[in-house]
Amino acid sequence: MAKMTFDDYGHVMARYNRWQNDVLFKLCDQIGDEERRRDRGMFFKSIHATLNHLVHIDIRILGIMKTGEAPVYDAHGTVADDFDTLRQARRDLDAEIEAFVTSDDHDWQDGFREFTGVDGITRNLPRPLFLIQFFNHQTHHRSQITSELHKMGLDYGITDVPLTPDLPL
Template sequence: MALYNKRINDQLMTNCLALSNELLEKETHSFFPNIMSYWNHILFGDLILLRRLALNHIAGLTPQTLSALPTPKSPQDIYCRKLSDFAHLRSQVDELIIQYCTNLTDENCEQFISYTTTEGESITKVIADLTQHIFNHQAHHRGQLTCVLSQFGVNYGCMDLPIIVSEGSRANA
C-alpha cells in the first residue's frame, strides 16, 4: 500500500503540475474549494497520523524523524500555496510512509496508542487501524480529487492497485 500510495501521488502530482495556477485555485464546488486544498488536506492527514505514531516511537518513527516537516494543527492547514513547492514535501512524506511500513512489525500493529484529536477528544487506537487509516484517508480524498480532475478534463491515467503495484503478484496465480 505504501508503494501504491507513492506511485498514485506521483501520478496525480505530475498531472496537477501541468495545470495552470488558475485551474489549481479554481472553485471546485466540492468537498474542498480547490485542487490545492485537496493536496494540503491529504498532507495534513498524513502528518498528524505520522506525528501520533512518532510520539510513541512506532516502527522507527520519532519526533526527530519528523522535525523537518510541518507540524499539523488543523484539517484546514495550508502547507504550500504553490504546487511546485508542495511536490517535494509530498514526496518526502511518501518516502517516510514507505520507511515506516518497511519497519512496521506484527508486534507494532498490535500496540495501542492514545492521543487527542484536533477536536479535543481523547482516543486510544491500535496501530494497525491507524496505519490502515493513513491509506484510507488518502484514497478517500484522492477519489474526490480525481472526480474534480475529470470534471476539469484531466486524464490522470490508471489507478488500479493490481496494475500499478505488481510487486508480490504471481503470473498465472
C-alpha cells in the first residue's frame, strides 16, 4: 500500500472495531449478568446499559452513513435486554459495518447531513464525518467499560490499532 486513503481508514477501523468488541463481550460474559447490570455510577449506570447504548447509537450512525437519515434519537434506547441477544446484535452489526465500509459504493461520502447535536446547535455536516464519529464514540464508551472491568481485576489487553489481527492492508 503506497498511501492510506479514507476508504482504507474505514476498512481498518471496522476490523479494529470488530476485534475490540469481540474482546469486550468475551470479558463481559465472564462477569455474569448481575455484575453487568450493577449500577457502577457510569454515565449509563451499568455495563449492560452502556453496551446497549453502543449498539443503539451504532445503528443510528450507520443509518446516517447509508441513507443520510437516522432513527429517532433516544440516548437510553434498549436494543436487547438479554446479554446473548445483545452480543449477537453486536456481531451482526459489526459484520454490517464491515460490509458497508468495504462495499464499492462510495457515493455516501459526497453527501451532507443536517444534524442537531446534544448542544442544541444544528449543523450541516459531511457524511464521512460520521464514520469518524462512529469509531470515536465506540472507543469512548468501550473505555468506560474497560475501566470498570479493570477495577474488577480483568485485563482488557491490547487496544493498539496497528496490532489489529488480519488488518486489511
